[in-house]
Amino acid sequence: MSLVDERYEKWVNHPNLDARYKDDLANMSADEKNDAFYTLIEFGTAGMRGILGPGTNRINIHTIRKATQGYSDFIIHAGKEACEKGIAIGYDNRHMSQELAFDCANLLAKNNIKSYVFESLRPTPELSFAVRHLGCFGGIMITASHNPKEYNGYKLYDDKGCQLIPCLASQVIDRVNAIEDELAIDANCTEQQKELITVIGKEVDEEYYKNVLSIQLNPDVNKDIKIVFSPEHGTANIPVQEVYKRAGYNCIPVVEQCSPDPDFSNTPTPNPEQAGAYELALKYAKENDADVILVCDPDADRMGVGVKHNGEYVVMTGNQSGAVLIEYILSQLQAQNKMPENPVMFNTVVTSDLGEKTAANYGVETEKTLTGFKFIGEKVAKYEVTHEKNYVFGYEESYGSLICPFVRDKDAPQACLMLAEAAAYYKAQGKDLCDVLDGLYERNGTYEESQVAISLSGEAGAKRIKQILADLRENSPKEIGGTPVVKSEDYKECTIKEGDTVKELTGFTKSDVLKYYLEDGSWIAARPSGTEPKIKFYYCIKGDSKEDAHAKTLNYQKAIAELTGTN
Numbered sequence: 001m002s003l004v005d006e007r008y009e010k011w012v013n014h015p016n017l018d019a020r021y022k023d024d025l026a027n028m029s030a031d032e033k034n035d036a037f038y039t040l041i042e043f044g045t046a047g048m049r050g051i052l053g054p055g056t057n058r059i060n061i062h063t064i065r066k067a068t069q070g071y072s073d074f075i076i077h078a079g080k081e082a083c084e085k086g087i088a089i090g091y092d093n094r095h096m097s098q099e100l101a102f103d104c105a106n107l108l109a110k111n112n113i114k115s116y117v118f119e120s121l122r123p124t125p126e127l128s129f130a131v132r133h134l135g136c137f138g139g140i141m142i143t144a145s146h147n148p149k150e151y152n153g154y155k156l157y158d159d160k161g162c163q164l165i166p167c168l169a170s171q172v173i174d175r176v177n178a179i180e181d182e183l184a185i186d187a188n189c190t191e192q193q194k195e196l197i198t199v200i201g202k203e204v205d206e207e208y209y210k211n212v213l214s215i216q217l218n219p220d221v222n223k224d225i226k227i228v229f230s231p232e233h234g235t236a237n238i239p240v241q242e243v244y245k246r247a248g249y250n251c252i253p254v255v256e257q258c259s260p261d262p263d264f265s266n267t268p269t270p271n272p273e274q275a276g277a278y279e280l281a282l283k284y285a286k287e288n289d290a291d292v293i294l295v296c297d298p299d300a301d302r303m304g305v306g307v308k309h310n311g312e313y314v315v316m317t318g319n320q321s322g323a324v325l326i327e328y329i330l331s332q333l334q335a336q337n338k339m340p341e342n343p344v345m346f347n348t349v350v351t352s353d354l355g356e357k358t359a360a361n362y363g364v365e366t367e368k369t370l371t372g373f374k375f376i377g378e379k380v381a382k383y384e385v386t387h388e389k390n391y392v393f394g395y396e397e398s399y400g401s402l403i404c405p406f407v408r409d410k411d412a413p414q415a416c417l418m419l420a421e422a423a424a425y426y427k428a429q430g431k432d433l434c435d436v437l438d439g440l441y442e443r444n445g446t447y448e449e450s451q452v453a454i455s456l457s458g459e460a461g462a463k464r465i466k467q468i469l470a471d472l473r474e475n476s477p478k479e480i481g482g483t484p485v486v487k488s489e490d491y492k493e494c495t496i497k498e499g500d501t502v503k504e505l506t507g508f509t510k511s512d513v514l515k516y517y518l519e520d521g522s523w524i525a526a527r528p529s530g531t532e533p534k535i536k537f538y539y540c541i542k543g544d545s546k547e548d549a550h551a552k553t554l555n556y557q558k559a560i561a562e563l564t565g566t567n
């Protein structure tokens with residue numbers, strides 16, 4: 001019997017199989033069966049993420065119990081104090097999120113570990129905040145962030161509210177992998193153990209709002225701007241509107257997208273990386289003549305931005321809105337004499353150069369990490385102890401940013417408040433945020449950033465992604481689209497190649513990322529997504545003008561598609 005059949009049979013015949021999965025298992029096609037059982041669901045860029053349904057490679061009550069039992073063993077190993085400090089648990093609007101969250105709390109209680117569970121859906125950044133605020137040992141967030149509705153996921157946090165970095169995650173993973181029978185775990189705890197579970201809500205909200213409001217740099221700015229806001233049916237709805245109300249901003253919610261709907265019924269996609277997320281908000285913006293559109297992903301860690309510019313609405317990339325936030329924040333810190341000593345900004349190896357150049361204009365150093373905000377959180381924690389450098393901003397090209405590190409993950413409510421303030425501040429000077437961006441191009445050079453993500457699902461897809469990267473590694477391109485490659489970085493082999501010299505690439509956990517620097521100041525990178533079955537190509541293209549950068553982008557994208565057989 002094949003491994004897939006063995007696993008399948010075990011599930012079908014197991015006495016503890018949750019009854020709701022019986023029909024799904026019985027009706028699986030051969031392909032579906034293979035995809036659901038060919039592997040065990042793994043921890044990736046941001047915890048465990050997968051399609052909801054029965055199977056070892058799916059998110060369901062059994063795989064989440066297995067993960068939580070492994071996490072419990074990790075907490076127990078850390079000692080009595082860790083069990084008493086407990087775990088904060090949050091969840092979003094997705095199918096099963098609330099059920100899974102309370103099931104985690106029961107299972108922790110069964111292991112004699114305290115927990116604090118939110119009474120209803122809350123943003124991921126509020127969960128991160130709650131861990132610190134309540135002095136917990138860690139946190140669990142049930143969410144698949146920006147993924148489609150078929151997905152759910154499981155993010156784990158340390159006591160600083162930062163997602164577990166690889167060296168900690170691997171200790172949990174080892175314990176998860178040591179569990180042989182995920183279906184044998186039940187979460188029934190005694191009435192006495194149930195007392196270890198505390199339901200939280202308003203009190204934590206208030207503290208979180210207070211902290212978010214404290215980030216304002218110009219609280220008295222003229223707030224004569226109109227903001228159209230969409231939570232994409234997710235957790236940002238209440239906190240962002242509440243923060244705007246308290247700060248005095250006029251926010252027009254996209255009403256159809258405010259209900260916490262697990263099917264995301266009124267949006268084509270809840271992901272601010274995709275144009276569909278802005279569709280209805282754009283309609284609202286035109287009807288209301290809004291200055292700015294802001295959309296958050298379901299767990300409110302990402303924020304997408306649209307700007308009215310010369311009478312048209314322009315949707316910014318995460319690189320662009322990040323650069324504008326840097327410009328605003330750093331210029332204000334400088335003007336108000338609030339720039340800390342040794343200021344540092346964080347972004348990733350696939351984030352555009354524009355942000356780094358903008359930061360450098362203010363004497364702010366940039367440190368780069370791998371993709372995944374946990375790596376930025378790790379650096380924040382390090383400097384908090386050494387005081388060597390002081391945090392001024394952190395962001396990724398994927399629309400996530402963190403203004404102030406009382407949260408240790410991307411925080412869209414903070415980003416929405418700061419973006420509104422920036423828009424209001426510049427409007428009072430007769431500028432919109434696209435004008436600000438143009439100013440950055442004038443000063444730092446014109447860039448066009450783009451990402452091409454190719455979906456390759458299932459076992460075959462996963463193999464193909466690995467192969468594409470292996471082939472690139474094997475036959476490293478000397479030129480791309482006619483432009484010589486002057487340097488390449490390989491984050492798996494840990495090498496930097498420049499001409500004939502090979503140096504060691506240090507400071508990063510090994511990761512399957514390749515980055516090619518071109519003679520014209522552009523770069524192109526490739527890596528597998530750790531949250532979806534995709535290979536991602538990142539383009540940071542420098543041009544003499546916007547038109548030039550765009551033409552080059554098209555040329556490079558075509559060349560990479562041909563080179564990798566993804567055309």
Ligand SMILES: O=P(O)(O)OC[C@H]1O[C@H](O)[C@H](O)[C@@H](O)[C@@H]1O
Pocket residue numbers: 045046145371372373374396398400528529530531532536
């Ligand atoms: O490119 P991926 O591995 O799918 O990750 C894309 C993004 O996913 C999540 O939002 C993570 O929290 C981010 O840190 C990451 O940048």
